[in-house]
Amino acid sequence: xxxxxxxxxxxxxxxxxxxxxxxxxxxxxxxxxxxxxxxxxxxxxxxxxxxxxxxxxxxxxxxxxxxxxxxxxxxxxxxxxxxxxxxxxxxxxxxxxxxxxxxxxxxxxxxxxxxxxxxxxxxxxxxxxxxxxxxxxxxxxxxxxxxxxxxxxxxxxxxxxxxxxxxxxxxxxxxxxxxxxxxxxxxxxxxxxxxxxxxxxxxxxxxxxxxxxxxxxxxxxxxxxxxxxxxxxxxxxxxxxxxxx
Numbered sequence: 001x002x003x004x005x006x007x008x009x010x011x012x013x014x015x016x017x018x019x020x021x022x023x024x025x026x027x028x029x030x031x032x033x034x035x036x037x038x039x040x041x042x043x044x045x046x047x048x049x050x051x052x053x054x055x056x057x058x059x060x061x062x063x064x065x066x067x068x069x070x071x072x073x074x075x076x077x078x079x080x081x082x083x084x085x086x087x088x089x090x091x092x093x094x095x096x097x098x099x100x101x102x103x104x105x106x107x108x109x110x111x112x113x114x115x116x117x118x119x120x121x122x123x124x125x126x127x128x129x130x131x132x133x134x135x136x137x138x139x140x141x142x143x144x145x146x147x148x149x150x151x152x153x154x155x156x157x158x159x160x161x162x163x164x165x166x167x168x169x170x171x172x173x174x175x176x177x178x179x180x181x182x183x184x185x186x187x188x189x190x191x192x193x194x195x196x197x198x199x200x201x202x203x204x205x206x207x208x209x210x211x212x213x214x215x216x217x218x219x220x221x222x223x224x225x226x227x228x229x230x231x232x233x234x235x236x237x238x239x240x241x242x243x244x245x
Contacts, residue, residue: 002036003036003083004036004037004038004081004082004083005035005036005037005082005083005084005103006033006035006037006038006082006083006084006085006086006103006106007037007038007039007040007076007080007081007082007084007085007086007153008026008030008037008038008039008040008086008088008094009040009042009073009076009077009080009085009086009087009088010022010023010026010039010040010041010042010054010059010076010087010088010089010090011042011044011064011069011072011073011075011076011087011089011090012041012042012043012044012046012050012054012090013044013045013046013050013067013072013090014046014047014048014050015046015048015050015090015091016046016048016049016050016053018090018091018200018202019041019050019053019054019090020053020057021093022088022089022090022091022092022093022094023039023041023053023054023057023059024057025093025094025095026039026057026088026094027039027057027058028096029094029095029096029098029099030099031096032096032099032100033096033099033100033103035103037082038060038080038081038082039057039058039059039060040059040060040061040062040076040079040080041054041059041060041061041062041076041090042061042062042063042064042072042073042075042076043061043062043063043064044064044066044067044069044072045063045064045065045066045067051063060079062075062076062079068164068167069146069162069167069168069170070161070162070163070164070166070167070170071162071164073087073161073162073170074161074162074164077153077156077161077162078161080153080156082153083106083152083153083154084102084103084106084150084151084152084153085150085151085152085153085156086099086102086148086149086150087146087148087149087150088147088148089146089147089148089199091147091199091200091202092147092148092197092198092199092200093120093197093198093199094148094197095197097195098115098148098192098195098197101192101195102115102150102192105150105190105192106150106151106152109187109188110187110188110189110190111151111152111155111178111181111182111185111187111188111189112144112149112150112151112152112155112175112178112182112189113142113144113149113150113151113189113190113191113192114138114143114144114145114148114149114150114175114191114192115144115145115148115191115192115193115195115196115197116135116138116139116145116191116192116193116195116196116197117131117134117135117138117145117147117148117196117197117198117199118131118196118197118198118199119131119198119199119200119201120198120199120200120201121201123201127201135193135196138191139191139193142175142179142189142190142191143171143172143175143176143191144171144175144191145171145199146170146171147197147199148197149171149174149175151178155178155181155182158181159174159177159178159180159181161174162174175189
């Protein structure tokens, strides 16, 4: 049997609306890759058809009861059989070009990295500024957005995955640990920036600009914010009233 080279891990909580499109993009992208890969969906205690949809697309489904994004990511990462792991959000569209670029970097020995981001709808100016600021930060400091992070499975294991004491900004601290590992082992961390990945703009529709700026400020200037379940849970697991997933 052909060895599994890479694993795509998608954490999902009540994602029946967005998951079909994401999984279709993943399956189409994987068809353009000669190497063998696997698709893992972590059902993060969903109450909708998330798991059923994932199985229809041929994904391996793992159930994680605790509603915590770091724990969900780790559940998939620990089960991954591939030499490389790609973490993808359930509302993000993968392309063959992006997948090929990530795998090429990993094959070359890069420890891991991410990609600049864009969204599937036109954004208001305050949000455009926010996205531009993030992409500049990402490229400058080699910090990947949570919607698309790739790494060597060995690195994931050695840095013990995502910090499960965190309820937000877990990808930030994961990338910091990734960079420390890379420096120690004389490896590189790379942010793909000649092409951007497209993710859903739904959270921009749910929350106001000041709420996003407040979140960014808290994450970067008040690190302990990430440890607060009460303060951060709504950003990932509670949908605003009158808004569907």
